[in-house]
Amino acid sequence: MTGAAGDPGAIERALAAVAPERWEAYEGLLRALANGQVWMLLWHGSPGSPDAQYxxxxxxxxxxxxxxxxxxxxxxxxxxxxxxxxxxxxxxxSLYRSRWGLWLDPHRPGGGVGVPWADLRRIAVGLDRLPAGPLRITEPPAQAPQFFTVLEQQAAEVRPLRSLRRAWVQPVLGEPYLAIGLDLYDTSPPAVEAARALVQRAAAQAPEGPAVSTVMMADEFDPVAMWMWANSRPFFDRQGAPGSYPTGFGYTAQPIPGPPPAWPQPRWPGYPGR
Structure with a gap:
Protein backbone atom coordinates (compact mmCIF):
# COMPACT_ATOMS: atom_id res chain seq x y z
CA MET A 1 0.00 0.00 0.00
CA THR A 2 1.44 3.34 -0.99
CA GLY A 3 1.95 5.95 1.72
CA ALA A 4 2.25 9.69 1.29
CA ALA A 5 5.52 11.44 2.12
CA GLY A 6 5.69 15.07 3.22
CA ASP A 7 9.42 15.44 2.52
CA PRO A 8 10.93 12.59 0.47
CA GLY A 9 14.46 13.29 1.72
CA ALA A 10 13.66 13.74 5.42
CA ILE A 11 14.31 10.13 6.47
CA GLU A 12 17.66 9.94 4.68
CA ARG A 13 18.82 13.24 6.23
CA ALA A 14 17.71 12.12 9.68
CA LEU A 15 19.40 8.74 9.20
CA ALA A 16 22.69 10.43 8.37
CA ALA A 17 22.60 12.33 11.68
CA VAL A 18 22.10 9.27 13.88
CA ALA A 19 25.07 8.17 15.97
CA PRO A 20 25.62 6.36 19.28
CA GLU A 21 24.11 8.21 22.27
CA ARG A 22 22.75 11.00 20.05
CA TRP A 23 19.21 10.48 21.27
CA GLU A 24 17.89 13.79 19.91
CA ALA A 25 19.04 12.75 16.44
CA TYR A 26 17.39 9.35 16.87
CA GLU A 27 14.14 11.06 17.89
CA GLY A 28 14.45 13.12 14.73
CA LEU A 29 14.66 9.89 12.74
CA LEU A 30 11.50 8.57 14.41
CA ARG A 31 9.68 11.81 13.58
CA ALA A 32 10.79 11.54 9.96
CA LEU A 33 9.52 7.96 9.83
CA ALA A 34 6.22 9.04 11.35
CA ASN A 35 5.76 11.54 8.52
CA GLY A 36 7.36 9.63 5.66
CA GLN A 37 7.41 6.35 3.80
CA VAL A 38 9.80 3.45 3.25
CA TRP A 39 10.41 0.89 0.53
CA MET A 40 9.82 -2.54 2.09
CA LEU A 41 11.78 -5.36 0.48
CA LEU A 42 9.66 -8.36 -0.48
CA TRP A 43 11.24 -11.78 -0.26
CA HIS A 44 8.14 -13.47 -1.71
CA GLY A 45 5.22 -12.25 -3.81
CA SER A 46 4.38 -8.87 -5.25
CA PRO A 47 2.88 -5.72 -3.70
CA GLY A 48 -0.67 -6.31 -2.56
CA SER A 49 -0.66 -10.03 -3.30
CA PRO A 50 -1.86 -12.51 -0.64
CA ASP A 51 1.51 -14.29 -0.64
CA ALA A 52 3.58 -11.11 -0.26
CA GLN A 53 6.18 -11.54 2.46
CA TYR A 54 8.72 -9.03 3.72
CA SER A 94 1.99 -3.71 11.40
CA LEU A 95 5.39 -4.77 12.73
CA TYR A 96 5.35 -3.87 16.42
CA ARG A 97 2.36 -6.09 17.19
CA SER A 98 4.51 -9.07 16.20
CA ARG A 99 7.49 -7.59 18.08
CA TRP A 100 9.42 -7.03 14.87
CA GLY A 101 11.63 -4.02 14.33
CA LEU A 102 12.45 -2.12 11.13
CA TRP A 103 15.95 -1.97 9.70
CA LEU A 104 16.74 1.03 7.51
CA ASP A 105 19.17 0.76 4.58
CA PRO A 106 21.06 -2.36 5.72
CA HIS A 107 23.20 -2.24 2.57
CA ARG A 108 24.86 1.04 3.59
CA PRO A 109 28.43 1.07 4.91
CA GLY A 110 28.17 0.39 8.62
CA GLY A 111 24.96 -1.59 8.24
CA GLY A 112 22.24 1.03 8.45
CA VAL A 113 20.11 1.65 11.54
CA GLY A 114 17.67 -0.63 13.35
CA VAL A 115 14.48 0.69 14.96
CA PRO A 116 13.28 -1.75 17.66
CA TRP A 117 9.61 -2.68 17.88
CA ALA A 118 9.12 -0.59 21.03
CA ASP A 119 9.99 2.54 19.04
CA LEU A 120 7.75 1.45 16.18
CA ARG A 121 4.96 1.28 18.76
CA ARG A 122 5.67 4.91 19.65
CA ILE A 123 5.37 5.87 15.97
CA ALA A 124 2.09 3.96 15.62
CA VAL A 125 0.54 5.32 18.82
CA GLY A 126 2.02 8.83 18.67
CA LEU A 127 5.53 9.97 19.60
CA ASP A 128 4.16 12.64 21.93
CA ARG A 129 2.03 10.10 23.82
CA LEU A 130 4.77 7.66 24.90
CA PRO A 131 8.13 8.34 26.58
CA ALA A 132 11.38 8.24 24.62
CA GLY A 133 13.39 5.07 25.14
CA PRO A 134 15.50 3.43 26.17
CA LEU A 135 13.74 3.76 29.52
CA ARG A 136 15.39 3.35 32.90
CA ILE A 137 12.72 1.82 35.13
CA THR A 138 13.12 1.29 38.88
CA GLU A 139 11.14 1.40 42.09
CA PRO A 140 10.26 5.03 43.00
CA PRO A 141 13.24 6.62 44.81
CA ALA A 142 11.20 8.24 47.59
CA GLN A 143 7.79 7.88 49.12
CA ALA A 144 4.89 10.26 48.45
CA PRO A 145 2.76 9.31 51.48
CA GLN A 146 -0.15 11.65 50.86
CA PHE A 147 -0.57 10.55 47.28
CA PHE A 148 -0.46 6.84 48.08
CA THR A 149 -2.67 7.27 51.14
CA VAL A 150 -5.40 8.81 49.00
CA LEU A 151 -4.98 6.11 46.35
CA GLU A 152 -5.26 3.27 48.84
CA GLN A 153 -8.20 4.85 50.66
CA GLN A 154 -10.25 5.36 47.51
CA ALA A 155 -9.11 2.42 45.36
CA ALA A 156 -11.61 0.00 46.92
CA GLU A 157 -14.45 2.24 45.71
CA VAL A 158 -13.44 1.76 42.05
CA ARG A 159 -15.00 -1.65 41.53
CA PRO A 160 -13.28 -2.54 38.20
CA LEU A 161 -9.88 -2.09 39.87
CA ARG A 162 -8.09 -5.31 40.83
CA SER A 163 -4.69 -3.94 41.87
CA LEU A 164 -2.26 -1.04 41.62
CA ARG A 165 1.48 -1.11 40.99
CA ARG A 166 4.10 1.61 40.70
CA ALA A 167 7.40 2.36 39.00
CA TRP A 168 9.79 5.27 38.52
CA VAL A 169 10.40 5.92 34.82
CA GLN A 170 13.33 7.93 33.49
CA PRO A 171 13.10 8.45 29.70
CA VAL A 172 16.28 9.02 27.75
CA LEU A 173 14.82 12.44 26.90
CA GLY A 174 12.41 14.37 29.11
CA GLU A 175 11.64 14.42 32.81
CA PRO A 176 11.24 11.33 35.01
CA TYR A 177 7.78 10.48 36.30
CA LEU A 178 5.87 8.14 38.57
CA ALA A 179 3.91 5.47 36.68
CA ILE A 180 0.87 3.84 38.27
CA GLY A 181 -0.07 0.47 36.80
CA LEU A 182 -3.83 -0.13 36.56
CA ASP A 183 -4.83 -3.80 36.69
CA LEU A 184 -8.55 -3.98 35.92
CA TYR A 185 -11.18 -6.71 35.89
CA ASP A 186 -12.97 -4.77 33.14
CA THR A 187 -11.06 -2.79 30.48
CA SER A 188 -14.09 -1.06 28.95
CA PRO A 189 -13.73 2.72 28.44
CA PRO A 190 -15.90 3.62 31.51
CA ALA A 191 -13.83 1.30 33.73
CA VAL A 192 -10.54 2.72 32.44
CA GLU A 193 -11.79 6.27 32.91
CA ALA A 194 -12.88 5.53 36.49
CA ALA A 195 -9.45 4.13 37.37
CA ARG A 196 -7.60 7.03 35.76
CA ALA A 197 -9.86 9.51 37.55
CA LEU A 198 -8.86 7.91 40.85
CA VAL A 199 -5.19 8.58 40.12
CA GLN A 200 -5.95 12.15 39.00
CA ARG A 201 -7.84 12.86 42.25
CA ALA A 202 -4.96 11.54 44.32
CA ALA A 203 -2.43 13.58 42.35
CA ALA A 204 -4.56 16.73 42.77
CA GLN A 205 -4.58 16.22 46.55
CA ALA A 206 -0.81 15.76 46.67
CA PRO A 207 0.52 18.57 44.43
CA GLU A 208 4.02 18.34 45.93
CA GLY A 209 4.62 14.99 44.30
CA PRO A 210 6.25 14.16 40.94
CA ALA A 211 4.52 14.02 37.58
CA VAL A 212 2.21 11.01 37.47
CA SER A 213 1.13 8.86 34.52
CA THR A 214 -1.04 5.75 34.31
CA VAL A 215 -0.20 2.48 32.57
CA MET A 216 -2.67 -0.21 31.62
CA MET A 217 -1.34 -3.50 32.95
CA ALA A 218 -3.33 -5.32 30.26
CA ASP A 219 -1.18 -3.69 27.53
CA GLU A 220 1.22 -6.48 26.58
CA PHE A 221 3.32 -4.09 24.50
CA ASP A 222 3.91 -1.40 27.13
CA PRO A 223 7.50 -1.68 28.44
CA VAL A 224 6.55 -0.09 31.78
CA ALA A 225 3.73 -2.58 32.31
CA MET A 226 6.10 -5.40 31.31
CA TRP A 227 8.59 -4.22 33.93
CA MET A 228 5.90 -3.96 36.61
CA TRP A 229 4.69 -7.51 36.00
CA ALA A 230 8.25 -8.81 36.28
CA ASN A 231 9.68 -6.66 39.06
CA SER A 232 7.03 -5.09 41.30
CA ARG A 233 4.26 -6.20 43.63
CA PRO A 234 0.93 -4.41 44.09
CA PHE A 235 0.68 -1.76 46.79
CA PHE A 236 -3.10 -2.19 46.52
CA ASP A 237 -4.57 -5.62 45.87
CA ARG A 238 -8.31 -6.15 46.18
CA GLN A 239 -7.85 -9.92 46.24
CA GLY A 240 -5.05 -9.91 48.80
CA ALA A 241 -5.32 -9.49 52.53
CA PRO A 242 -4.91 -5.89 53.77
CA GLY A 243 -1.31 -5.16 54.54
CA SER A 244 -0.02 -8.29 52.83
CA TYR A 245 2.36 -6.21 50.71
CA PRO A 246 4.95 -3.75 52.02
CA THR A 247 4.26 -0.07 51.36
CA GLY A 248 7.89 1.03 50.97
CA PHE A 249 10.09 0.97 47.92
CA GLY A 250 12.58 -1.66 48.98
CA TYR A 251 12.12 -4.19 46.21
CA THR A 252 15.04 -5.19 44.07
CA ALA A 253 14.53 -3.81 40.56
CA GLN A 254 16.16 -5.22 37.44
CA PRO A 255 16.38 -3.50 34.05
CA ILE A 256 13.54 -4.40 31.73
CA PRO A 257 14.48 -7.03 29.18
CA GLY A 258 14.11 -5.84 25.63
CA PRO A 259 15.80 -5.09 22.33
CA PRO A 260 19.44 -4.07 22.66
CA PRO A 261 20.53 -0.61 21.50
CA ALA A 262 20.84 -0.33 17.75
CA TRP A 263 24.60 0.37 17.88
CA PRO A 264 27.14 -0.80 16.99
CA GLN A 265 25.55 -1.99 13.80
CA PRO A 266 26.36 -5.43 12.41
CA ARG A 267 26.72 -5.69 8.69
CA TRP A 268 23.66 -6.78 6.71
CA PRO A 269 23.66 -10.58 6.77
CA GLY A 270 21.76 -10.69 3.50
CA TYR A 271 19.10 -13.22 2.59
CA PRO A 272 19.08 -16.94 1.90
CA GLY A 273 20.16 -17.62 -1.66
CA ARG A 274 21.75 -14.22 -2.29
Whole structure:
Protein backbone atom coordinates (compact mmCIF):
# COMPACT_ATOMS: atom_id res chain seq x y z
CA MET A 1 0.00 0.00 0.00
CA THR A 2 1.44 3.34 -0.99
CA GLY A 3 1.95 5.95 1.72
CA ALA A 4 2.25 9.69 1.29
CA ALA A 5 5.52 11.44 2.12
CA GLY A 6 5.69 15.07 3.22
CA ASP A 7 9.42 15.44 2.52
CA PRO A 8 10.93 12.59 0.47
CA GLY A 9 14.46 13.29 1.72
CA ALA A 10 13.66 13.74 5.42
CA ILE A 11 14.31 10.13 6.47
CA GLU A 12 17.66 9.94 4.68
CA ARG A 13 18.82 13.24 6.23
CA ALA A 14 17.71 12.12 9.68
CA LEU A 15 19.40 8.74 9.20
CA ALA A 16 22.69 10.43 8.37
CA ALA A 17 22.60 12.33 11.68
CA VAL A 18 22.10 9.27 13.88
CA ALA A 19 25.07 8.17 15.97
CA PRO A 20 25.62 6.36 19.28
CA GLU A 21 24.11 8.21 22.27
CA ARG A 22 22.75 11.00 20.05
CA TRP A 23 19.21 10.48 21.27
CA GLU A 24 17.89 13.79 19.91
CA ALA A 25 19.04 12.75 16.44
CA TYR A 26 17.39 9.35 16.87
CA GLU A 27 14.14 11.06 17.89
CA GLY A 28 14.45 13.12 14.73
CA LEU A 29 14.66 9.89 12.74
CA LEU A 30 11.50 8.57 14.41
CA ARG A 31 9.68 11.81 13.58
CA ALA A 32 10.79 11.54 9.96
CA LEU A 33 9.52 7.96 9.83
CA ALA A 34 6.22 9.04 11.35
CA ASN A 35 5.76 11.54 8.52
CA GLY A 36 7.36 9.63 5.66
CA GLN A 37 7.41 6.35 3.80
CA VAL A 38 9.80 3.45 3.25
CA TRP A 39 10.41 0.89 0.53
CA MET A 40 9.82 -2.54 2.09
CA LEU A 41 11.78 -5.36 0.48
CA LEU A 42 9.66 -8.36 -0.48
CA TRP A 43 11.24 -11.78 -0.26
CA HIS A 44 8.14 -13.47 -1.71
CA GLY A 45 5.22 -12.25 -3.81
CA SER A 46 4.38 -8.87 -5.25
CA PRO A 47 2.88 -5.72 -3.70
CA GLY A 48 -0.67 -6.31 -2.56
CA SER A 49 -0.66 -10.03 -3.30
CA PRO A 50 -1.86 -12.51 -0.64
CA ASP A 51 1.51 -14.29 -0.64
CA ALA A 52 3.58 -11.11 -0.26
CA GLN A 53 6.18 -11.54 2.46
CA TYR A 54 8.72 -9.03 3.72
CA UNK A 55 12.37 -9.95 4.05
CA UNK A 56 13.73 -10.62 7.50
CA UNK A 57 16.90 -10.17 9.51
CA UNK A 58 17.94 -11.60 12.87
CA UNK A 59 20.10 -9.23 14.89
CA UNK A 60 21.04 -10.28 18.39
CA UNK A 61 18.11 -12.67 18.54
CA UNK A 62 15.59 -9.99 17.55
CA UNK A 63 13.69 -9.92 14.27
CA UNK A 64 13.78 -6.96 11.90
CA UNK A 65 12.19 -6.34 8.51
CA UNK A 66 14.64 -4.56 6.19
CA UNK A 67 13.70 -1.59 4.05
CA UNK A 68 15.30 1.21 2.07
CA UNK A 69 14.60 4.89 2.38
CA UNK A 70 14.37 6.07 -1.24
CA UNK A 71 14.35 4.90 -4.85
CA UNK A 72 18.05 5.79 -4.97
CA UNK A 73 18.81 3.53 -2.00
CA UNK A 74 16.69 0.79 -3.57
CA UNK A 75 18.91 0.93 -6.64
CA UNK A 76 22.07 1.07 -4.53
CA UNK A 77 21.00 -1.99 -2.54
CA UNK A 78 20.94 -4.17 -5.63
CA UNK A 79 17.60 -5.65 -4.56
CA UNK A 80 16.16 -7.49 -7.55
CA UNK A 81 12.93 -8.84 -6.07
CA UNK A 82 9.72 -6.96 -5.40
CA UNK A 83 9.20 -4.06 -3.05
CA UNK A 84 6.28 -2.21 -1.52
CA UNK A 85 6.05 1.48 -0.61
CA UNK A 86 4.43 1.89 2.80
CA UNK A 87 3.90 4.86 5.09
CA UNK A 88 5.92 4.96 8.31
CA UNK A 89 2.90 4.75 10.66
CA UNK A 90 1.39 1.89 8.65
CA UNK A 91 4.49 -0.31 8.71
CA UNK A 92 5.14 0.59 12.36
CA UNK A 93 1.63 -0.47 13.34
CA SER A 94 1.99 -3.71 11.40
CA LEU A 95 5.39 -4.77 12.73
CA TYR A 96 5.35 -3.87 16.42
CA ARG A 97 2.36 -6.09 17.19
CA SER A 98 4.51 -9.07 16.20
CA ARG A 99 7.49 -7.59 18.08
CA TRP A 100 9.42 -7.03 14.87
CA GLY A 101 11.63 -4.02 14.33
CA LEU A 102 12.45 -2.12 11.13
CA TRP A 103 15.95 -1.97 9.70
CA LEU A 104 16.74 1.03 7.51
CA ASP A 105 19.17 0.76 4.58
CA PRO A 106 21.06 -2.36 5.72
CA HIS A 107 23.20 -2.24 2.57
CA ARG A 108 24.86 1.04 3.59
CA PRO A 109 28.43 1.07 4.91
CA GLY A 110 28.17 0.39 8.62
CA GLY A 111 24.96 -1.59 8.24
CA GLY A 112 22.24 1.03 8.45
CA VAL A 113 20.11 1.65 11.54
CA GLY A 114 17.67 -0.63 13.35
CA VAL A 115 14.48 0.69 14.96
CA PRO A 116 13.28 -1.75 17.66
CA TRP A 117 9.61 -2.68 17.88
CA ALA A 118 9.12 -0.59 21.03
CA ASP A 119 9.99 2.54 19.04
CA LEU A 120 7.75 1.45 16.18
CA ARG A 121 4.96 1.28 18.76
CA ARG A 122 5.67 4.91 19.65
CA ILE A 123 5.37 5.87 15.97
CA ALA A 124 2.09 3.96 15.62
CA VAL A 125 0.54 5.32 18.82
CA GLY A 126 2.02 8.83 18.67
CA LEU A 127 5.53 9.97 19.60
CA ASP A 128 4.16 12.64 21.93
CA ARG A 129 2.03 10.10 23.82
CA LEU A 130 4.77 7.66 24.90
CA PRO A 131 8.13 8.34 26.58
CA ALA A 132 11.38 8.24 24.62
CA GLY A 133 13.39 5.07 25.14
CA PRO A 134 15.50 3.43 26.17
CA LEU A 135 13.74 3.76 29.52
CA ARG A 136 15.39 3.35 32.90
CA ILE A 137 12.72 1.82 35.13
CA THR A 138 13.12 1.29 38.88
CA GLU A 139 11.14 1.40 42.09
CA PRO A 140 10.26 5.03 43.00
CA PRO A 141 13.24 6.62 44.81
CA ALA A 142 11.20 8.24 47.59
CA GLN A 143 7.79 7.88 49.12
CA ALA A 144 4.89 10.26 48.45
CA PRO A 145 2.76 9.31 51.48
CA GLN A 146 -0.15 11.65 50.86
CA PHE A 147 -0.57 10.55 47.28
CA PHE A 148 -0.46 6.84 48.08
CA THR A 149 -2.67 7.27 51.14
CA VAL A 150 -5.40 8.81 49.00
CA LEU A 151 -4.98 6.11 46.35
CA GLU A 152 -5.26 3.27 48.84
CA GLN A 153 -8.20 4.85 50.66
CA GLN A 154 -10.25 5.36 47.51
CA ALA A 155 -9.11 2.42 45.36
CA ALA A 156 -11.61 0.00 46.92
CA GLU A 157 -14.45 2.24 45.71
CA VAL A 158 -13.44 1.76 42.05
CA ARG A 159 -15.00 -1.65 41.53
CA PRO A 160 -13.28 -2.54 38.20
CA LEU A 161 -9.88 -2.09 39.87
CA ARG A 162 -8.09 -5.31 40.83
CA SER A 163 -4.69 -3.94 41.87
CA LEU A 164 -2.26 -1.04 41.62
CA ARG A 165 1.48 -1.11 40.99
CA ARG A 166 4.10 1.61 40.70
CA ALA A 167 7.40 2.36 39.00
CA TRP A 168 9.79 5.27 38.52
CA VAL A 169 10.40 5.92 34.82
CA GLN A 170 13.33 7.93 33.49
CA PRO A 171 13.10 8.45 29.70
CA VAL A 172 16.28 9.02 27.75
CA LEU A 173 14.82 12.44 26.90
CA GLY A 174 12.41 14.37 29.11
CA GLU A 175 11.64 14.42 32.81
CA PRO A 176 11.24 11.33 35.01
CA TYR A 177 7.78 10.48 36.30
CA LEU A 178 5.87 8.14 38.57
CA ALA A 179 3.91 5.47 36.68
CA ILE A 180 0.87 3.84 38.27
CA GLY A 181 -0.07 0.47 36.80
CA LEU A 182 -3.83 -0.13 36.56
CA ASP A 183 -4.83 -3.80 36.69
CA LEU A 184 -8.55 -3.98 35.92
CA TYR A 185 -11.18 -6.71 35.89
CA ASP A 186 -12.97 -4.77 33.14
CA THR A 187 -11.06 -2.79 30.48
CA SER A 188 -14.09 -1.06 28.95
CA PRO A 189 -13.73 2.72 28.44
CA PRO A 190 -15.90 3.62 31.51
CA ALA A 191 -13.83 1.30 33.73
CA VAL A 192 -10.54 2.72 32.44
CA GLU A 193 -11.79 6.27 32.91
CA ALA A 194 -12.88 5.53 36.49
CA ALA A 195 -9.45 4.13 37.37
CA ARG A 196 -7.60 7.03 35.76
CA ALA A 197 -9.86 9.51 37.55
CA LEU A 198 -8.86 7.91 40.85
CA VAL A 199 -5.19 8.58 40.12
CA GLN A 200 -5.95 12.15 39.00
CA ARG A 201 -7.84 12.86 42.25
CA ALA A 202 -4.96 11.54 44.32
CA ALA A 203 -2.43 13.58 42.35
CA ALA A 204 -4.56 16.73 42.77
CA GLN A 205 -4.58 16.22 46.55
CA ALA A 206 -0.81 15.76 46.67
CA PRO A 207 0.52 18.57 44.43
CA GLU A 208 4.02 18.34 45.93
CA GLY A 209 4.62 14.99 44.30
CA PRO A 210 6.25 14.16 40.94
CA ALA A 211 4.52 14.02 37.58
CA VAL A 212 2.21 11.01 37.47
CA SER A 213 1.13 8.86 34.52
CA THR A 214 -1.04 5.75 34.31
CA VAL A 215 -0.20 2.48 32.57
CA MET A 216 -2.67 -0.21 31.62
CA MET A 217 -1.34 -3.50 32.95
CA ALA A 218 -3.33 -5.32 30.26
CA ASP A 219 -1.18 -3.69 27.53
CA GLU A 220 1.22 -6.48 26.58
CA PHE A 221 3.32 -4.09 24.50
CA ASP A 222 3.91 -1.40 27.13
CA PRO A 223 7.50 -1.68 28.44
CA VAL A 224 6.55 -0.09 31.78
CA ALA A 225 3.73 -2.58 32.31
CA MET A 226 6.10 -5.40 31.31
CA TRP A 227 8.59 -4.22 33.93
CA MET A 228 5.90 -3.96 36.61
CA TRP A 229 4.69 -7.51 36.00
CA ALA A 230 8.25 -8.81 36.28
CA ASN A 231 9.68 -6.66 39.06
CA SER A 232 7.03 -5.09 41.30
CA ARG A 233 4.26 -6.20 43.63
CA PRO A 234 0.93 -4.41 44.09
CA PHE A 235 0.68 -1.76 46.79
CA PHE A 236 -3.10 -2.19 46.52
CA ASP A 237 -4.57 -5.62 45.87
CA ARG A 238 -8.31 -6.15 46.18
CA GLN A 239 -7.85 -9.92 46.24
CA GLY A 240 -5.05 -9.91 48.80
CA ALA A 241 -5.32 -9.49 52.53
CA PRO A 242 -4.91 -5.89 53.77
CA GLY A 243 -1.31 -5.16 54.54
CA SER A 244 -0.02 -8.29 52.83
CA TYR A 245 2.36 -6.21 50.71
CA PRO A 246 4.95 -3.75 52.02
CA THR A 247 4.26 -0.07 51.36
CA GLY A 248 7.89 1.03 50.97
CA PHE A 249 10.09 0.97 47.92
CA GLY A 250 12.58 -1.66 48.98
CA TYR A 251 12.12 -4.19 46.21
CA THR A 252 15.04 -5.19 44.07
CA ALA A 253 14.53 -3.81 40.56
CA GLN A 254 16.16 -5.22 37.44
CA PRO A 255 16.38 -3.50 34.05
CA ILE A 256 13.54 -4.40 31.73
CA PRO A 257 14.48 -7.03 29.18
CA GLY A 258 14.11 -5.84 25.63
CA PRO A 259 15.80 -5.09 22.33
CA PRO A 260 19.44 -4.07 22.66
CA PRO A 261 20.53 -0.61 21.50
CA ALA A 262 20.84 -0.33 17.75
CA TRP A 263 24.60 0.37 17.88
CA PRO A 264 27.14 -0.80 16.99
CA GLN A 265 25.55 -1.99 13.80
CA PRO A 266 26.36 -5.43 12.41
CA ARG A 267 26.72 -5.69 8.69
CA TRP A 268 23.66 -6.78 6.71
CA PRO A 269 23.66 -10.58 6.77
CA GLY A 270 21.76 -10.69 3.50
CA TYR A 271 19.10 -13.22 2.59
CA PRO A 272 19.08 -16.94 1.90
CA GLY A 273 20.16 -17.62 -1.66
CA ARG A 274 21.75 -14.22 -2.29
Missing amino acids: GNMDVGGHGYAPCVTSPGQLSASGWSRGHEVVSGPEIAG
